[in-house]
Amino acid sequence: DQQVKQNSPSLSVQEGRISILNCDYTNSMFDYFLWYKKYPAEGPTFLISISSIKDKNEDGRFTVFLNKSAKHLSLHIVPSQPGDSAVYFCAASAGDSNYQLIWGAGTKLIIKP
Amino acid sequence: ETGVTQTPRHLVMGMTNKKSLKCEQHLGHNAMYWYKQSAKKPLELMFVYSLEERVENNSVPSRFSPECPNSSHLFLHLHTLQPEDSALYLCASSQDGRAEWENTEAFFGQGTRLTVV
16 A cells, blocks of 8 residues: 555646646655655656645745645646656655655656757 | 765676675765665665664565665675566665754665666
């Protein structure tokens, strides 16, 4: 049973538009959420995170929204750029140790010119 | 060199071979991890070392054997693997024990693409 779910395996967005990547979780103990970005043949790189005391965190073109009641978070990228084409992983953490990270299966984002 | 470095980048091995994957981190972190990434599946945590001690082993078959000689190096020794073990193996490091609300994350290497034939 997956505790972190990314239900869209892929997403195609026009350059300049907004990309919205979704993530759902089932464990109400999760208190910290992260998004990672992965290019082919590279390891994932940290993108943005949010703790459960917030409902929004913004960093440049990237904004993560957290809806605790719905156990849902989303990553917004605006405007989308060709370099944003990658696989995006959602991860969640419960407790004080980083090795509790639970990962989603990833969503492949394709930005069309 | 900075960050997390993994070698080799690609590895093809037979089922009777013995090989090792190497990971080195230059970030001063005290925790290191091995993950397995198979296509269209979540990252699977395999092993965790914190302060050079193994603190987690997620039911990984004994044909995978980790070694952490010091806080900067992590190995994954492979023997008698199966074709279903073919995957991307990622090493990561972090500073263990995050403070409350501290923005911490794991830093990943580029991975070793393993093919078992």
